[in-house]
Amino acid sequence: RKTGRVRDWGKQRKLEGIVVEMQDPQVGVKGSDQKLNVTTIPHVIAGQEIITWIANKMKTPLEEAHVFGTMLVAYGYIYPLQNHKKLVMSNDTSLYRFQTPYFWPAQKWVPEDSDYAIYLAKRNIRKKGMLEPYEQVHYNHLHEWLNHKWDFIVMQATEQYKAGKERKKADRVVFDCQERAYWIVNRPPRQTHSALDCGPERLIDPNKDEVTGQYNIFYQQAIMRSKVKSSVSLGALVKYITTYKNHDAFLAPCLPSNPWQTDNDSYWTLNMRRVDVPTKMRVERWSFSLFELLSDLRGRDDFKIFLKKEFSGENLAFWEAAEELKWGTASSMSTKAETIFKTFLAPGAPRWINIDGRTMGLTVKGLEHPHRYVLEAAQTHVFLLMKKDTFFRYLKSPVYKDIQKKARNPEPHNFSPNQLEQNSLNRGVGIHPIILWQQEEEEKAKAAAASAPVDVKAMMSKIDRKK
Amino acid sequence: MCVRETSEYFSLSHDLKMSGIYTLIIKLTNNDRQGLPKVKSLISKYMRSPLTPEMATQEVQLNETLAHLKTESETLKSKLEEERAKLHDVELHQVAEKVEGLGQFVMKTRRTLKGHGNKVLCMDWCKDKRRIVSSSQDGKVIVWDAFTTNKEHAVTMPCTWVMACAYAPSGCAVACGGLDNKCSVYPLSLDKNENLAAKKKSVAMHTNYLSACSFTNSDMQILTSSGDGTCALWDVESGQLLQSFHGHAADVLCLDLAPSETGNTFVSGGCDKKANVWDMRSGQCIQSFETHESDINSVRYYPSGDAFASGSDDATCRLYDLRADREVAIYSKESIIFGVSSVDFSLSGRLLFGGYNDYTINVWDVLKGTRVSILFGHENRVSTLRVSPDGTAFCTGSWDHTLRIWA
Numbered sequence: 001r002k003t004g005r006v007r008d009w010g011k012q013r014k015l016e017g018i019v020v021e022m023q024d025p026q027v028g029v030k031g032s033d034q035k036l037n038v039t040t041i042p043h044v045i046a047g048q049e050i051i052t053w054i055a056n057k058m059k060t061p062l063e064e065a066h067v068f069g070t071m072l073v074a075y076g077y078i079y080p081l082q083n084h085k086k087l088v089m090s091n092d093t094s095l096y097r098f099q100t101p102y103f104w105p106a107q108k109w110v111p112e113d114s115d116y117a118i119y120l121a122k123r124n125i126r127k128k129g130m131l132e133p134y135e136q137v138h139y140n141h142l143h144e145w146l147n148h149k150w151d152f153i154v155m156q157a158t159e160q161y162k163a164g165k166e167r168k169k170a171d172r173v174v175f176d177c178q179e180r181a182y183w184i185v186n187r188p189p190r191q192t193h194s195a196l197d198c199g200p201e202r203l204i205d206p207n208k209d210e211v212t213g214q215y216n217i218f219y220q221q222a223i224m225r226s227k228v229k230s231s232v233s234l235g236a237l238v239k240y241i242t243t244y245k246n247h248d249a250f251l252a253p254c255l256p257s258n259p260w261q262t263d264n265d266s267y268w269t270l271n272m273r274r275v276d277v278p279t280k281m282r283v284e285r286w287s288f289s290l291f292e293l294l295s296d297l298r299g300r301d302d303f304k305i306f307l308k309k310e311f312s313g314e315n316l317a318f319w320e321a322a323e324e325l326k327w328g329t330a331s332s333m334s335t336k337a338e339t340i341f342k343t344f345l346a347p348g349a350p351r352w353i354n355i356d357g358r359t360m361g362l363t364v365k366g367l368e369h370p371h372r373y374v375l376e377a378a379q380t381h382v383f384l385l386m387k388k389d390t391f392f393r394y395l396k397s398p399v400y401k402d403i404q405k406k407a408r409n410p411e412p413h414n415f416s417p418n419q420l421e422q423n424s425l426n427r428g429v430g431i432h433p434i435i436l437w438q439q440e441e442e443e444k445a446k447a448a449a450a451s452a453p454v455d456v457k458a459m460m461s462k463i464d465r466k467k
Numbered sequence: 468m469c470v471r472e473t474s475e476y477f478s479l480s481h482d483l484k485m486s487g488i489y490t491l492i493i494k495l496t497n498n499d500r501q502g503l504p505k506v507k508s509l510i511s512k513y514m515r516s517p518l519t520p521e522m523a524t525q526e527v528q529l530n531e532t533l534a535h536l537k538t539e540s541e542t543l544k545s546k547l548e549e550e551r552a553k554l555h556d557v558e559l560h561q562v563a564e565k566v567e568g569l570g571q572f573v574m575k576t577r578r579t580l581k582g583h584g585n586k587v588l589c590m591d592w593c594k595d596k597r598r599i600v601s602s603s604q605d606g607k608v609i610v611w612d613a614f615t616t617n618k619e620h621a622v623t624m625p626c627t628w629v630m631a632c633a634y635a636p637s638g639c640a641v642a643c644g645g646l647d648n649k650c651s652v653y654p655l656s657l658d659k660n661e662n663l664a665a666k667k668k669s670v671a672m673h674t675n676y677l678s679a680c681s682f683t684n685s686d687m688q689i690l691t692s693s694g695d696g697t698c699a700l701w702d703v704e705s706g707q708l709l710q711s712f713h714g715h716a717a718d719v720l721c722l723d724l725a726p727s728e729t730g731n732t733f734v735s736g737g738c739d740k741k742a743n744v745w746d747m748r749s750g751q752c753i754q755s756f757e758t759h760e761s762d763i764n765s766v767r768y769y770p771s772g773d774a775f776a777s778g779s780d781d782a783t784c785r786l787y788d789l790r791a792d793r794e795v796a797i798y799s800k801e802s803i804i805f806g807v808s809s810v811d812f813s814l815s816g817r818l819l820f821g822g823y824n825d826y827t828i829n830v831w832d833v834l835k836g837t838r839v840s841i842l843f844g845h846e847n848r849v850s851t852l853r854v855s856p857d858g859t860a861f862c863t864g865s866w867d868h869t870l871r872i873w874a
Binding site for chain 2: 010011014015058059060063064067068070071088193195199200202203215216218219220222223225227228229230231232233234235236237238240241242243244245247248249250251254258259260261265267268271290291294323326327328329330331372373376383427428429430432433434435436437
């Protein structure tokens with residue numbers, strides 16, 4: 001149950017600065033005395049006063065100031081007088097006090113289990129059975145695993161209890177409040193969210209300075225690497241945003257409607273993997289880049305139709321096979337490599353790809369001892385070929401123009417409040433991805449069986465005979 | 468060991484608690500990487516008088532080599548900055564001047580997913596754009612249809628703090644891991660009653676906690692990052708380590724795969740404040756950026772793959788341009804002082820969403836550098852944030868035990 005310590009002490013110091021300023025008699029938040037049972041507690045402030053002060057100081061809207069106020073409570077710089085287990089700040093007349101710096105989160109002093117044990121033991125001495133259930137659980141656990149020093153703990157607790165009795169009643173009440181608040185933050189009960197509850201310890205201290213020789217080699221390489229002018233690369237980022245602007249659901253409306261907003265999932269149905277008629281937006285997106293066209297399997301299908309008409313399907317087929325090799329299981333690599341060699345690279349192969357001699361040579365040599373990236377050079381060459389030539393011819397082709405025309409532009413939905421209500425009660429469940437995956441595998445198997453590798457020679461002689 | 472009793476003795480006096488000796492001994496007892504020999508040398512260092520003469524000379528020699536390396540490092544670093552600056556002919560906000568401003572946003576919580584009994588630590592979307600997987604502190608991993616809010620599968624891991632989870636590209640499996648130092652893959656089933664734990668497959672093995680995991684372009688490979696300072700690529704079927712990536716000086720907290728046509732690189736961020744770009748084929752670190760002032764909790768590629776954003780405990784998000792090899796934007800505000808746990812881009816790359824430790828979500832205009840919206844709703848820190856695959860919504864997970872879908 002070990003939780004991590006606070007790691008960014010710069011931030012803690014910023015918070016401390018603000019908290020100190022809040023208590024400044026001139027510019028800080030005005031506090032007052034508050035009667036609690038029979039004692040009066042000094043310097044008490046209302047939540048709304050703190051939040052207004054923060055809003056003015058940081059020049060933010062009240063909502064953000066409220067968030068900041070809650071963080072101050074969650075870190076233990078301010079504690080609530082009522083409802084002490086909920087570490088939030090309320091924007092109303094709920095009362096708070098500033099925690100004494102002794103109990104602020106400290107870099108050098110981590111609250112140990114033994115400290116907590118002493119605190120609980122002290123409360124026990126004072127009034128048996130005064131511990132809350134969650135504290136009792138902690139107490140029992142600590143009693144068990146700190147048993148070997150329990151005498152020491154009880155001795156400490158008794159001493160602190162005696163020292164406490166010698167204080168004035170008012171001071172004692174205040175100190176008890178402060179100490180209780182400190183332990184709520186450092187040992188939060190289950191439903192309480194404390195900002196010091198950081199999660200598992202991160203192993204390496206970022207504040208330690210470490211230098212290793214390997215970085216120097218890296219810096220030398222980085223200096224040599226070619227870079228692009230900012231105007232060029234930033235221009236490209238802007239261009240991307242402009243191109244995709246209308247496809248971003250946060251910037252332009254989704255047609256017919258955003259399923260999350262209207263509870264109607266037509267948008268997903270219209271854009272499924274295997275629709276007959278894709279939407280206009282989808283077809284437009286295929287034109288943005290070859291990568292987009294290939295990433296959308298529906299677009300890839302359309303591209304394949306075009307390639308079939310041109311009798312140049314082997315490049316894409318090779319690219320797909322190379323992807324299968326790269327991302328496939330380690331055990332399947334040799335078999336795949338062999339099939340690819342026989343189908344695409346061997347002299348006289350049925351789907352021989354036309355790449356430059358050097359790349360072909362390197363690839364074939366690499367296939368003697370195939371590894372995952374053995375086809376990288378050939379794959380890149382083929383992709384660039386498709387990107388710079390085939391892709392643009394596709395966009396100008398009747399195949400693409402045809403699908404552009406056919407593509408549908410759904411009418412935007414206009415649901416009445418009643419209809420929206422109905423929608424939310426009838427949310428479609430769609431098709432489970434596992435079923436879709438099974439369907440895809442079946443389709444792939446069918447396609448592989450149907451398309452025997454194209455016999456280029458036979459094709460060529462057929463064309464010759466026709467002349 | 469005698470040191471423990473010493474600390475007990477010191478706990479008697481508050482003054483001694485604050486003294487350096489106590490701090491030193493606490494460091495030693497808590498940090499179990501230090502062995503007894505090192506205790507002696509550290510004490511002698513603190514007391515400024517060496518225990519033996521030869522320890523003194525050894526220490527001096529070591530310090531000299533370190534000092535030399537350090538100066539060389541500093542010189543190279545400034546040379547690199549010089550080279551980078553030569554090509555820096557325009558700032559992002561200048562280029563952004565010609566771009567239209569953004570309108571007002573109405574983003575609301577559209578779904579609240581309740582079902583985890585403890586802090587939600589991580590989530591990932593399925594490619595079907597509506598299902599998600601989420602993991603929490605109590606070891607539970609849940610698969611939801613976020614659109615209907617139905618829970619479809621639930622698995623209880625044998626460890627707590629499941630800090631990483633990922634959905635397989637096929638939609639047929641999920642991967643997860645955390646304090647067990649492993650990444651395990653669970654094939655999903657259409658049969659609701661099937662015990663998924665029975666088919667569990669242990670894939671990755673690190674020497675410390677698993678901080679993030681991601682499938683590559685297929686279900687067959689997983690990329691992981693760990694508190695042991697390394698990242699690794701694994702073959703799912705055999706559990707074989709395909710490639711390991713060394714270079715971070717501290718815990719690696721996050722990673723993201725590049726969405727490029729070659730798909731051969733990924734970026735990682737760590738407690739050493741560095742964001743590193745790696746070549747998956749060679750295992751080499753090909754680019755590195757060190758401008759954050761604290762742990763980098765999240766890294767995410769810009770949709771074109773030519774840049775990436777990072778979120779850090781220093782309360783800023785930053786944008787790094789890979790082709791220009793430099794940081795090009797810082798997204799921060801005076802009033803935002805709590806760390807960013809998670810970032811992601813909207814589909815076009817115009818918006819950057821950040822989940823923060825002060826329970827809020829800030830939405831940034833990537834080009835103009837301004838904050839366009841702040842969202843409230845979670846009751847504890849936002850620990851994870853991902854935009855859906857088709858960009859129609861984003862999901863946040865929080866330590867308040869819930870997940871929310873925003874659109």
